[in-house]
Amino acid sequence: MDFDLPNEVKIVKRSTREFAEQVIAPLIDDMEQTGDFPAHVIKEMGDIGLLGLITPQEYGGSDLGFLARTVAIQEISRICAAIGCGLQVHHMEIAGILDWGTKEHKEKYLPLLTQGDYLGVVAVTEPTGGSDLMGMTSTAIAEGNEYVLNGRKCFITNSHYCGAPLLIIKTGDGPRGLSAFIVEKGTPGFSPGRHEHKVGLRGANTGELFLQNCHVPKSNLIGDEGQGMKIALKTISEVGRPGMAAVALGILEACLEEAVKFARERVLYGKPIANLQAIQWNIADIMGDLEACKLLCYRASWLKDNERECAVEMTLAKTYSTEAAVRASKKALEIHGGCGTMMEYTVQRLFRDAMVCISAGGTTEIGKIVLSRAAIG
Numbered sequence: 001m002d003f004d005l006p007n008e009v010k011i012v013k014r015s016t017r018e019f020a021e022q023v024i025a026p027l028i029d030d031m032e033q034t035g036d037f038p039a040h041v042i043k044e045m046g047d048i049g050l051l052g053l054i055t056p057q058e059y060g061g062s063d064l065g066f067l068a069r070t071v072a073i074q075e076i077s078r079i080c081a082a083i084g085c086g087l088q089v090h091h092m093e094i095a096g097i098l099d100w101g102t103k104e105h106k107e108k109y110l111p112l113l114t115q116g117d118y119l120g121v122v123a124v125t126e127p128t129g130g131s132d133l134m135g136m137t138s139t140a141i142a143e144g145n146e147y148v149l150n151g152r153k154c155f156i157t158n159s160h161y162c163g164a165p166l167l168i169i170k171t172g173d174g175p176r177g178l179s180a181f182i183v184e185k186g187t188p189g190f191s192p193g194r195h196e197h198k199v200g201l202r203g204a205n206t207g208e209l210f211l212q213n214c215h216v217p218k219s220n221l222i223g224d225e226g227q228g229m230k231i232a233l234k235t236i237s238e239v240g241r242p243g244m245a246a247v248a249l250g251i252l253e254a255c256l257e258e259a260v261k262f263a264r265e266r267v268l269y270g271k272p273i274a275n276l277q278a279i280q281w282n283i284a285d286i287m288g289d290l291e292a293c294k295l296l297c298y299r300a301s302w303l304k305d306n307e308r309e310c311a312v313e314m315t316l317a318k319t320y321s322t323e324a325a326v327r328a329s330k331k332a333l334e335i336h337g338g339c340g341t342m343m344e345y346t347v348q349r350l351f352r353d354a355m356v357c358i359s360a361g362g363t364t365e366i367g368k369i370v371l372s373r374a375a376i377g
């Protein structure tokens with residue numbers, strides 16, 4: 001077993017860390033204040049290759065794979081989990097088109113997504129259907145050479161900055177009654193709705209998408225009619241969950257750094273609190289969670305890169321890492337005492353961001369259902 005990252009992944013890690021520290025860190029205060037996504041960063045992420053890590057070279061990407069993607073999202077999220085979340089959802093749309101799109105879809109959309117002209121979106125959730133996918137009510141009705149789309153998506157990452165999002169919509173009844181469509185920005189009847197203000201991941205754009213008698217050509221169907229459930233589940237479990245796991249990994253790393261820094265600096269009873277055993281135990285717990293999650297996330301990504309079954313491992317990585325990030329950020333905040341509750345300390349943001357990661361990509365309860373089914377059968 002080789003636990004060392006491949007050289008090309010080490011290079012991605014180094015350059016992403018530099019980018020995150022130099023370009024993204026200065027944007028955080030503004031994102032926290034406004035709750036808005038700094039759109040110009042999309043193009044910059046495209047320029048340094050972050051958008052095309054899983055895109056084949058023929059469509060302008062580097063095709064470095066899922067391990068490289070995990071490490072890149074981790075590095076971005078170590079500085080800013082909100083941008084990490086936007087980036088990981090972007091890759092979800094790329095993966096959806098790669099796995100299920102036609103040659104024409106790939107040639108048309110993948111270069112635009114990879115260069116950063118379009119920001120990727122996968123819209124599944126609706127007010128009546130989050131965990132319960134079958135609860136969605138949006139409809140796509142076939143009419144001649146078109147489909148007519150009606151409905152409302154909510155909690156959608158990158159909603160207000162999308163170019164040509166991938167939407168899962170009802171074309172019939174039952175699990176085979178869902179289908180996937182691309183709807184281009186500017187199509188009459190398609191518009192963003194409310195922009196949500198969240199407690200954490202504030203700079204990740206989250207909002208609604210409205211469809212009102214929106215006509216799209218039949219050629220915008222991704223996969224066959226009725227494959228929407230399959231497309232949603234594969235994209236969420238094999239790309240969305242590891243993506244959120246990598247975001248949590250970045251938060252965990254930042255928790256360890258912030259906790260150690262504060263413990264070394266804060267002097268009580270004439271010595272840094274790093275000398276107190278209770279503080280040391282909490283730091284050891286954060287470190288244990290970080291290292292365990294790293295193994296889960298990197299192994300799951302390696303399985304995907306080697307075209308092995310990985311949905312369960314990805315779900316385990318997501319469920320464990322997002323919960324670990326909440327645990328670790330609470331401990332890191334507690335190590336800061338009262339300072340941990342002050343807005344000028346980074347640790348309060350890590351705590352808020354970790355809490356929001358729980359729902360994105362499917363909640364812990366849904367993760368546990370998937371895992372227990374795999375174990376019990």
Ligand SMILES: Cc1cc2nc3c(=O)[nH]c(=O)nc-3n(C[C@H](O)[C@H](O)[C@H](O)COP(=O)(O)OP(=O)(O)OC[C@H]3O[C@@H](n4cnc5c(N)ncnc54)[C@H](O)[C@@H]3O)c2cc1C
Pocket residue numbers: 089122123124125129130131132154155156157158201204206356359360361362363364365366369
């Ligand atoms: C920051 C963020 C970004 C997101 N981005 C996207 C996106 O890009 N695209 C997208 O489509 N969606 C997105 N979502 C939505 C996300 O996928 C949903 O929030 C999630 O699936 C949960 O759905 P819900 O919020 O409707 O909660 P509900 O499904 O209403 O769940 C409420 C509670 O019930 C529990 N529960 C539900 N079913 C069961 C069960 N069978 N057994 C036990 N407990 C259960 C849940 O775990 C939860 O605790 C995002 C959400 C967030 C917070």
